[in-house]
Amino acid sequence: MVTHKDTVLGLGDGGAHLGLICDASYPTTMLAHWTRDRTRGPKLPLTDVVKALSSETADLVGLRDRGRIGVGYKADLNVIDYDRIRLRAPRVRHDLPAGGRRIIQPADGYVATVVTGTVTQRDGEATGAMPGHVVRGSQSAPTAP
Numbered sequence: 001m002v003t004h005k006d007t008v009l010g011l012g013d014g015g016a017h018l019g020l021i022c023d024a025s026y027p028t029t030m031l032a033h034w035t036r037d038r039t040r041g042p043k044l045p046l047t048d049v050v051k052a053l054s055s056e057t058a059d060l061v062g063l064r065d066r067g068r069i070g071v072g073y074k075a076d077l078n079v080i081d082y083d084r085i086r087l088r089a090p091r092v093r094h095d096l097p098a099g100g101r102r103i104i105q106p107a108d109g110y111v112a113t114v115v116t117g118t119v120t121q122r123d124g125e126a127t128g129a130m131p132g133h134v135v136r137g138s139q140s141a142p143t144a145p
Contacts, residue, residue, distance in 0.1 A: 002034065003044065008060055009052040025087050025105045027053050032085045032109075046082075062138030072142025075117035078110055085109030 001007060009030055030053060035046045058067030066074040090105040106124060113121035116131040 002030075008057060009049065025090075025107065028085060028087050028107045028109075031080070031082070032087065036082070036085075063135065064141035065139040070142070075114060077112075077114040079112040079114070081109045081111050083109075 002009070009026075030044075030049050031046075034044045035049050036043065038044075055067035058064065065072075066076055069077070086108050088106045088108065090103050092101050092103055094101045096102055108124065110121065110124060112119050112123075115129075118129045118131045119127055120129050120131070121127065
């Protein structure tokens, strides 16, 4: 199923129902298990999984200005130490408004997360920078320079 042409790999969710389930760890599982650690069956090529988690998902949901590295594209990147990437155990936090709960699942091996060219996470810790914004609707691919 993971390799089927109609499967979308990049839609992990840590959103509205995150007090019941947290499947935001899905991209990390794809990278660690399916490309590196799998022992039963063939491993998936890392390049195919990265493409599925980035440009293919962005294209599917109409975000044609991201998912690729190039002039004019959003500079949203994860810098990953592939040999160190792994999930930690999930845990519950009560830090939402009115003490609401959420499930989080930290991961190791993410060296930096870059949003719009600004480092927002370094070694799993927030830098305090928050350059992102809400995206509404499809986004066009950048025009050629």
